[in-house]
Amino acid sequence: MATLIEAEGLTKRYGATxxxxxxxxxIETGRxxxxxxxxGAGKTTAIKAILGLARCEGSLKVLGLDPYLQRDExxxxxxxxxxxxxxxxxxxxxxxxxxxxxxxxxxxxxxxxEFLARTNIKPGSRVRELSKGxxxxxxxxxxxxxxxxxxxxxxxxxxxxxxxxxxxxxxxISDYMDDERTILVxxxxxxEIETILTDLIFVDRGRVVLDLPMDEIPVRYAQxxxxxxxxxxxxxxxxxxERQIMGRHCFMYEGADQDxxxxxGDVRRPSIADLFVAKVGGGAK
Numbered sequence: 315m316a317t318l319i320e321a322e323g324l325t326k327r328y329g330a331t332x333x334x335x336x337x338x339x340x341i342e343t344g345r346x347x348x349x350x351x352x353x354g355a356g357k358t359t360a361i362k363a364i365l366g367l368a369r370c371e372g373s374l375k376v377l378g379l380d381p382y383l384q385r386d387e388x389x390x391x392x393x394x395x396x397x398x399x400x401x402x403x404x405x406x407x408x409x410x411x412x413x414x415x416x417x418x419x420x421x422x423x424x425x426x427x428e429f430l431a432r433t434n435i436k437p438g439s440r441v442r443e444l445s446k447g448x449x450x451x452x453x454x455x456x457x458x459x460x461x462x463x464x465x466x467x468x469x470x471x472x473x474x475x476x477x478x479x480x481x482x483x484x485x486x487i488s489d490y491m492d493d494e495r496t497i498l499v500x501x502x503x504x505x506e507i508e509t510i511l512t513d514l515i516f517v518d519r520g521r522v523v524l525d526l527p528m529d530e531i532p533v534r535y536a537q538x539x540x541x542x543x544x545x546x547x548x549x550x551x552x553x554x555x556e557r558q559i560m561g562r563h564c565f566m567y568e569g570a571d572q573d574x575x576x577x578x579g580d581v582r583r584p585s586i587a588d589l590f591v592a593k594v595g596g597g598a599k
Contacts, residue, residue, distance in 0.1 A: 316343045318464060318496050319364060323372035326359050326520075333359040334370060335520030343463070344493040346510055349500045350590055351517035357500045360517065361468055364498070365394060377463060390420055393462040395453055395470045403442035407435055407452060414456050426459035429489065447478035454482060458490045465490065467499040471506070479506055504586045514586065518594045532583040535592075536572050538565040540579035548578050555592040566592035 319341040326334040334356045341347050351357045362368035364376055366385035374381060379388050401410060407430065415423045430437070433451050441449060450471065457465065471479040487510055491497060501507060514531070516524035526534065540548045545563045549556070551574065553565035566584060567575065575581045584592070 317341070318343050318345075318377060319498075320375045321360075321363075321372065322374075324360070324363060324374055325371040326356075326363065326368060332520050334363070336372070337517065337520060337522050338372075339515055339522050339525050341496060341498065341513070343496055345512045346491065346497045347499070347513040347515060348504065348507055348511045348586070349498060349515050349517065350504055350586065351500075352594060355517045355594075356520040357517055358468065359520075361466055361498075361500065365392065365466065390418070391462055392464045392466065393457045393460045394466045394468070395457055396468045401441045401449065401452070403440065405441050406437070407439050407441075407444075408437040410441075410452065410456060411437075414459075418460055420461040421456075422459050422461065426455050429455035429458060429485075447474050450474060450478065450482060454485060458486075463495055465495065465497045467497065467501075469501055470499070471501070471503065479503070483507065483510060504590065508586050511586075516590060516593055523593050524589075531589065534568060535584050535589055536567045536570055536575055537582045537584040537588060538567065538575045538579050539563070539582065540565065544578040548575075551575070551578075555595075564588075 317340050319339075321340075322338050324334045324337040325332065337356065337360065349357055349360065359368060359370075363370045363374055364381060366376075366381035366388055369382045376388060377391055381388050411423055411426050414421050414426075430452070433448065433455075435444065435448050435452060441452075444452065471482050474482065483506065486497070499507060511528050513527050514524065515522060538548055538553075539559065540563045542561070542563065548563060548565050551565075551567065551570055553567050555566045557564050562579075566588065572581055
């Protein structure tokens with residue numbers, strides 16, 4: 315696979331604060347990558363750098379381009395949906411389609427209208443008449459109609475109800491994604507994207523603390539639910555974290571012998587949320 319994004323030693327300072335602190339990662343074509351981190355971890359700064367909106371120390375190439383110096387060229391090949399949808403409330407849906415058609419050379423208006431035809435959004439409706447979910451659908455239709463190689467999503471479903479969030483991701487996968495496109499998504503609702511991700515990147519305090527394909531996670535990491543009588547033996551195997559669930563001890567391990575773990579209790583594949591807590595939060599010891 316071709317490398318779409320390549321960052322080496324990416325560093326960004328805001329005064330005495332390092333929003334990015336030597337972050338390095340690669341993202342390949344045809345992947346759906348979750349960029350996960352706590353507030354202030356550097357996710358937004360990394361996205362700004364990828365979009366050419368922030369200049370950083372280190373090396374960064376996106377689609378073979380320097381995103382800051384070649385932003386205009388990059389903008390034709392990248393789409394972006396932010397956590398806050400900003401459209402003038404007086405704007406009609408039809409006018410939004412016409413506007414994007416006039417400013418973006420890779421926009422396909424007929425494809426946008428096909429997407430909108432599957433919704434309850436009317437061409438003559440104004441933005442102020444749409445619900446938050448419908449505004450997100452409009453943004454998604456406008457974005458997916460751009461023939462872009464990279465789609466960046468920054469908390470795209472923030473504030474939506476569960477049905478709208480599911481519909482958003484279902485539409486994204488069925489109508490946008492293919493082997494030539496890549497999606498980079500940040501969200502705090504990690505459980506909702508776990509099944510669609512191909513790769514996972516954790517960032518904390520400006521540094522990458524995990525960068526793995528999803529299919530390698532159950533090979534490298536394991537979660538153990540052990541009875542109290544087995545807790546000391548489980549601790550001796552040096553877990554990443556420990557917490558208690560309904561009277562049982564829950565341990566997270568990296569690189570442990572899973573057969574040995576199985577002798578101590580119930581071994582499970584860790585969820586993204588639990589793995590994140592173990593790698594970034596440290597868990598309760």
